[in-house]
Amino acid sequence: MHVTSPAFKENSARALANPGLQKALGTAKGAFLQRRATAVANLPEFEQLRNIGRDIKNHTLANLDFYLEAFEAKVLAAGGKVHWCSTPDDARAVVLEICKAAGARTVTKGKSMISEELGINHHLEAHGIQPVETDLGEYILQLRGEAPSHIIAPAFHLNREDWEADFRRLHTDLPADRIFHERRDILAEARTRLRERFLAADVGITGANFLIAETGSSVIVTNEGNGDLTQTLPRVHIALASIEKVVPTLEDATSLLRLLARSATGQDFSVYTTFSTGARRDADLDGPQDYHVVLVDGGRSNMIGTEFQEMLRCIRCAACMNHCPVYGAVGGHAYGWVYPGPMGSVLTPSLVGIDKTGLLPNASTFCGRCEAVCPVKIPLPKMMRHWREREFERHLTPAAARTNLALWAWVAKRPALYRLATRAASGVLGLFGRRKGVFRSMPLAGGWTAGRDLPVPEGGTFMARYAETQRRR
Amino acid sequence: MTKDAILGAIRRGLKRGPLPADQQAMLGGRLATHPRHLIPARSRLPRPDQVALFIHNVEKEFGTVERVPDLAAIPAALSGYLAAQNLPSRFVMAPHPELREIPWASRPLLEFEQRRAEGTDQVSLQHGYAAVAETGTLMLPSAPDRPTTLNLLVETEVVVLRASRIVGPYEDAWDLLRAEGKDTRSGGFMPRNIMFVTGPSRSADIEQTLELGAHGPRRLHILLIDDDPAALPMGDAPVAPPIAIPGGPPAPGD
Numbered sequence: 001m002h003v004t005s006p007a008f009k010e011n012s013a014r015a016l017a018n019p020g021l022q023k024a025l026g027t028a029k030g031a032f033l034q035r036r037a038t039a040v041a042n043l044p045e046f047e048q049l050r051n052i053g054r055d056i057k058n059h060t061l062a063n064l065d066f067y068l069e070a071f072e073a074k075v076l077a078a079g080g081k082v083h084w085c086s087t088p089d090d091a092r093a094v095v096l097e098i099c100k101a102a103g104a105r106t107v108t109k110g111k112s113m114i115s116e117e118l119g120i121n122h123h124l125e126a127h128g129i130q131p132v133e134t135d136l137g138e139y140i141l142q143l144r145g146e147a148p149s150h151i152i153a154p155a156f157h158l159n160r161e162d163w164e165a166d167f168r169r170l171h172t173d174l175p176a177d178r179i180f181h182e183r184r185d186i187l188a189e190a191r192t193r194l195r196e197r198f199l200a201a202d203v204g205i206t207g208a209n210f211l212i213a214e215t216g217s218s219v220i221v222t223n224e225g226n227g228d229l230t231q232t233l234p235r236v237h238i239a240l241a242s243i244e245k246v247v248p249t250l251e252d253a254t255s256l257l258r259l260l261a262r263s264a265t266g267q268d269f270s271v272y273t274t275f276s277t278g279a280r281r282d283a284d285l286d287g288p289q290d291y292h293v294v295l296v297d298g299g300r301s302n303m304i305g306t307e308f309q310e311m312l313r314c315i316r317c318a319a320c321m322n323h324c325p326v327y328g329a330v331g332g333h334a335y336g337w338v339y340p341g342p343m344g345s346v347l348t349p350s351l352v353g354i355d356k357t358g359l360l361p362n363a364s365t366f367c368g369r370c371e372a373v374c375p376v377k378i379p380l381p382k383m384m385r386h387w388r389e390r391e392f393e394r395h396l397t398p399a400a401a402r403t404n405l406a407l408w409a410w411v412a413k414r415p416a417l418y419r420l421a422t423r424a425a426s427g428v429l430g431l432f433g434r435r436k437g438v439f440r441s442m443p444l445a446g447g448w449t450a451g452r453d454l455p456v457p458e459g460g461t462f463m464a465r466y467a468e469t470q471r472r473r
Numbered sequence: 474m475t476k477d478a479i480l481g482a483i484r485r486g487l488k489r490g491p492l493p494a495d496q497q498a499m500l501g502g503r504l505a506t507h508p509r510h511l512i513p514a515r516s517r518l519p520r521p522d523q524v525a526l527f528i529h530n531v532e533k534e535f536g537t538v539e540r541v542p543d544l545a546a547i548p549a550a551l552s553g554y555l556a557a558q559n560l561p562s563r564f565v566m567a568p569h570p571e572l573r574e575i576p577w578a579s580r581p582l583l584e585f586e587q588r589r590a591e592g593t594d595q596v597s598l599q600h601g602y603a604a605v606a607e608t609g610t611l612m613l614p615s616a617p618d619r620p621t622t623l624n625l626l627v628e629t630e631v632v633v634l635r636a637s638r639i640v641g642p643y644e645d646a647w648d649l650l651r652a653e654g655k656d657t658r659s660g661g662f663m664p665r666n667i668m669f670v671t672g673p674s675r676s677a678d679i680e681q682t683l684e685l686g687a688h689g690p691r692r693l694h695i696l697l698i699d700d701d702p703a704a705l706p707m708g709d710a711p712v713a714p715p716i717a718i719p720g721g722p723p724a725p726g727d
């Protein structure tokens with residue numbers, strides 16, 4: 001996928017000025033937070049399970065070479081094939097080759113973030129093979145020619161009006177004046193449309209939430225059932241998975257599954273959690289004749305042994321973005337690549353380079369909510385800080401920011417001057433803003449306040465208050 | 474070779490070569506013994522409550538359950554359900570020995586074929602292998618007599634499940650399969666596919682609002698055979714609220 005992260009600021013400005021997007025963000029956010037909170041409250045062991053999830057992933061990453069080879073051996077034993085791919089190019093070539101060998105004309109696809117990362121659809125289309133996204137959200141995005149804006153709710157940014165308008169525009173064989181009384185009618189139209197596609201497809205491509213070394217299985221988790229239709233009906237099933245998806249045993253996967261749905265959608269368990277192991281057995285009445293796992297590195301092995309290794313624990317639940325004030329304000333597209341929100345701000349620089357993505361780890365208020373909800377306890381703020389440091393060391397930080405930081409450092413090293421300056425600033429800001437409590441705009445900082453409110457300082461500087469409490473003791 | 478390049482890069486990151494034999498043996502042992510982690514207490518209940526928890530969770534996820542005394546009661550229960558839902562009395566049935574044993578002749582109006590499902594089928598009758606009370610989840614491993622398409626292509630899926638096959642947590646379901654599963658291809662216990670199904674298909678992709686019946690079945694109905702005397706509701710005593718979940722019952726509509 002093309003990277004537009006260098007334009008994060010412009011992207012964000014556009015997002016903030018887009019009333020449709022702001023409406024969609026407003027509708028969706030609260031629902032996610034409340035559902036997760038309820039699910040977590042109903043499982044008293046949730047905190048302990050987070051530690052267990054973290055430890056399972058750490059153990060796996062420390063022995064990743066072993067578990068990948070063990071996984072491969074089991075896939076082979078069950079009659080499947082494993083393709084190791086270092087780069088997105090390798091993976092695209094392998095997928096195309098499998099599709100060509102199957103004489104594929106159409107390919108159905110389950111939702112898969114790695115497939116977005118690889119740009120599979122584009123590649124297949126360029127070679128005369130028609131990919132069809134079957135997740136409802138991904139389906140409308142494919143009609144619109146857009147990328148997902150959220151890792152589990154790809155059409156997070158759309159409103160019902162958008163769905164109706166797009167279906168009218170593109171399903172032209174249906175009466176143009178049909179009425180969508182309810183959301184259900186939109187769903188029903190998509191269901192009928194996609195059913196034909198499921199039945200006609202030659203190859204089905206899914207992602208994988210987990211790979212299991214003990215059994216050689218790939219696991220997908222969906223609510224719609226589209227992933228299962230994708231991997232059951234066509235002659236060939238391709239599971240795309242990045243290397244860090246492997247876990248040792250069914251028990252390990254089970255513990256992580258207890259965290260995944262609750263953190264993602266606030267369900268206790270998703271509707272369909274499916275383990276696929278090899279191709280159709282001789283006496284089976286259905287299922288694919290061929291089963292391929294395309295294992296993709298795509299820059300992940302380089303993260304091992306670095307301060308970003310812990311990011312590879314991510315189980316793609318999206319809790320971090322659902323709880324992120326920055327994501328909540330600008331949506332997913334502003335981040336400019338496949339993975340938005342806090343996890344994207346850490347992962348994207350690792351996979352596509354900090355030179356193009358330096359703005360992302362800076363798009364954080366460091367409120368820490370992402371780390372507090374992450375089911376595998378990834379220290380996201382700390383890692384964003386690591387990226388900021390690296391960016392600064394490599395002189396990628398903009399000149400104005402460097403000058404201001406240098407100025408601040410010069411003042412901060414002189415305590416008397418620092419106290420004087422902060423007291424003056426706080427006093428002045430307090431004087432002008434006391435009534436409303438926030439500044440909606442600020443001279444010389446219009447760019448900053450356009451998308452944020454600056455709280456008005458109340459009651460003196462930190463140092464003055466600290467001195468005050470010390471005196472009272 | 475790409476595989477060696479990837480494994481090499483991982484090992485460089487981990488600052489070591491391939492694992493020494495003793496450590497490989499240790500990890501192999503972990504795979505072979507597959508130790509359990511913490512299992513939530515919610516499903517550790519006496520049998521009647523465990524079954525009640527299963528039913529509660531199925532209903533919470535918009536599935537329905539009818540308890541029947543034995544296999545012989547299935548034809549009447551099924552035709553009653555189909556009539557109540559205004560569904561035709563034709564269905565596709567898993568060619569499973571237990572389902573074939575059902576005295577279908579008692580309801581001659583029910584018509585069925587034993588095969589995989591096709592896009593035109595409306596109703597399926599599936600054989601339930603086991604179920605997990607923890608979340609109201611059916612475990613449906615693929616087999617020649619339990620085709621996967623029966624879980625997917627129909628509008629209404631009806632599953633025949635024995636109460637004796639309801640376990641507490643997922644881990645117990647894995648152990649059942651480990652003990653009973655025999656895969657001809659790999660020599661292991663995993664069949665080609667295992668679907669864990671919790672309620673009917675749904676989507677929240679339109680404005681994060683839940684709608685039932687996305688690509689899979691719109692209705693999921695379970696005919697639960699009370700074959701486990703220990704699991705029957707106790708006497709006339711009202712069934713205790715099926716779960717003791719601290720924090721109260723889940724919010725309606727979640």
Ligand code: SF4
Nearest residue numbers: 314315317318320374
């Ligand atoms: S970083 Fe954590 S919270 Fe964010 S998607 Fe990954 S696992 Fe979920």
